[in-house]
Amino acid sequence: MGKNSENEPVGELCVRTLTMPCDTNHNGDIFGGWVLSQMDIAGAIYSGKRCNGRTATIAIEAMKFIQPVGVGDILCCYCSTVREGNTSLAVKVEAWVIRKFETERVRVTDGIFTYVAIDEQKRPRSINSKTILDK
Numbered sequence: 029m030g031k032n033s034e035n036e037p038v039g040e041l042c043v044r045t046l047t048m049p050c051d052t053n054h055n056g057d058i059f060g061g062w063v064l065s066q067m068d069i070a071g072a073i074y075s076g077k078r079c080n081g082r083t084a085t086i087a088i089e090a091m092k093f094i095q096p097v098g099v100g101d102i103l104c105c106y107c108s109t110v111r112e113g114n115t116s117l118a119v120k121v122e123a124w125v126i127r128k129f130e131t132e133r134v135r136v137t138d139g140i141f142t143y144v145a146i147d148e149q150k151r152p153r154s155i156n157s158k159t160i161l162d163k
Contacts, residue, residue: 039074039107041104042069042070042073042105043104044103046100046102047097047100056099057097057098058096058103060093063093064088064091067139069105070106071119071143072143074107079117079155084143085142087142088141091138095125095136103125103136106124107119107122113155115145115155116142116143116144117143117155119142120139122138123138
């Protein structure tokens with residue numbers, strides 16, 4: 029993907045899903061909370077892969093919705109590492125849509141999601157260590 033371009037997503041594609049009528053508000057737009065949950069799922073997939081095991085979301089920085097998401101749009105979430113500590117990982121998650129019957133992607137929101145790597149007892153662990161289940 030491109031490097032920080034307004035017209036190209038940055039990072040790895042982690043979620044791609046079709047929006048459905050059951051995910052709408054009373055105006056017929058997709059709920060912002062539904063978009064946020066898809067972004068968190070994408071970040072969890074990305075952080076779990078990077079951290080070699082289980083992670084938990086501990087923070088989400090402010091998000092601003094740029095455009096609404098409609099029924100029939102394809103939501104695509106792209107992830108990239110922003111910061112990495114010993115036990116935590118900050119991930120930029122960009123949400124883009126391909127509008128119904130179109131081919132061009134449009135950015136709808138982004139945010140920084142922070143995950144902590146955890147062990148089987150749900151305690152923080154080093155990002156670079158594997159969990160017992162992964163051995």
